[in-house]
Amino acid sequence: MKVKNLDFSDDPILLAPMAGVTDVGFRALASSFGADATVTEMLSARAMAHNPKKTEFLTLTTGEEKIKIAQVFGHEEDYMAKAVASPLLEKFDMFDINMGCPAPKIVKNGEGSALMDNLPLASKLITAVKNSTTKPVSVKFRKGKSTENYVEFGRMCQDCGADFVTFHARTVEQGYSGKADYEAIASLKAKLSIPVLGNGDVVDFASLQKMKETGVDGVMVGRGSMGRPWLFAQLKQNDIQIDKYKTVEKHIEILRQHFDENWLKLYIRKHFLWYACDIPLSTELRLKLATCNDIDECLALLKNALN
Template structure:
């Protein structure tokens, strides 16, 4: 059995599979669906410290979590230690998440252009200040998510500083920022970080199925696996990987049936938590129908609809046609 318990701060989970924070993807409904499929910890979409402080704070946090979504982490993005501290204290008070994560890995130009995300890795001083500022005032364990840097030693220096500043865990995406999502995740560097630190290290990048999960765990020796893009429209990837790590056997799943069932469940959860207006349902519909029989025709119809209710009716009717 390779599915190990994971302990971050006081939070202990029976397994070590985490859902990555992803903008426009990991809303509450999607997180609950991944949790039902076997994710042990889920993270919110990243929340901008500047946005939270400049706008209606309560409205930004509405529908952020539910009692069923535990344990969960909130990911923050920002470059000011003071603003991140104020934001984190507000979120801790309002939502009581099990973890608060700092985004130090997003490579998107709209994020790095403001000095946030992976741009933070250019300043060791700022990385240390941000983490120590948060760990100094929060009761909630602080984690960070980074990308690897050009030189391994530089990556290790950043990782050591994050641990020294008091972080409870570190997630490492095995690509450099300039790679975006091209090329392969570098497991060798992730393994080097794991060997360097005493806090839990989570491997991220290219974990898409049973084999890649097993290789990542075996090669890096990491404490957990974080799954991102492979879960988009495909939350049962957690069920497959979890079953394989627990038993050594692959689940026999009818992908078409499973994917459609998960999409129906997703729509029901969006309805239950009133999340339609804040969700790009068209984009999610594309992910959930990708690779399915008749999916091209469904997507063409979806693209021609602007009304949310009409879109939902189309999707529901399409299920019936496929079945």
């Protein structure tokens, strides 16, 4: 897949944006295992204008990432236009607009998935972003909010100049429950002329094949990679040695370069639990990870368990 000057691979697999998950370390790990592109956690266009410091830590990158995508959200054209022109996002290769987030605090502001019920505003926002940057712009959305209007919505994105779309084939109401609708993905792919990336429930090679049968131009992988950034190597059937412990160690090493140890101790707990998800651990040891007070102690615990 080629998008303007950006050469994604022939069968690109991207790391999906996940707030609270796809931090700078995790994006670097996913890239090292073969993710063709990574997307930041969603960035508020408004926050970027008023409190750029707060956004800065979400926009950290490493040399490891191949194609770097910053995802922005908002409901105001001027803020969205300013966000993609902001020096904070200069190092990113392209931008994605979040039009699928179902979180009530986002929806109540008319942002994220609320825009699927407001095509006139959604089109103004895409146009404002397109007019503010020469870099490619994509849009990520769902099946629909009050109606399943994903084809109409996809066409609107295309007409506004979106360079590709990513389709998470669940309704807003579904949240993350039920199964992603691969027939809907095939149907959207057949109707648009811009590339369509499929998203939802790709967790292993078999589910990747099912997704590919929809004819999509690429695939975005989210939850399946939590605690398993090496999934990208497995999906691509890259013949590389996977050292799970070294991977966790590298995650911590990158985060320690940027974050204070006290903040990190709290933040890393969920990642530790995801990393430990597939390994037999006593309740006592799992609790230690969940309440991490000493990162090195938890690392030692994982070293014994992962090897």
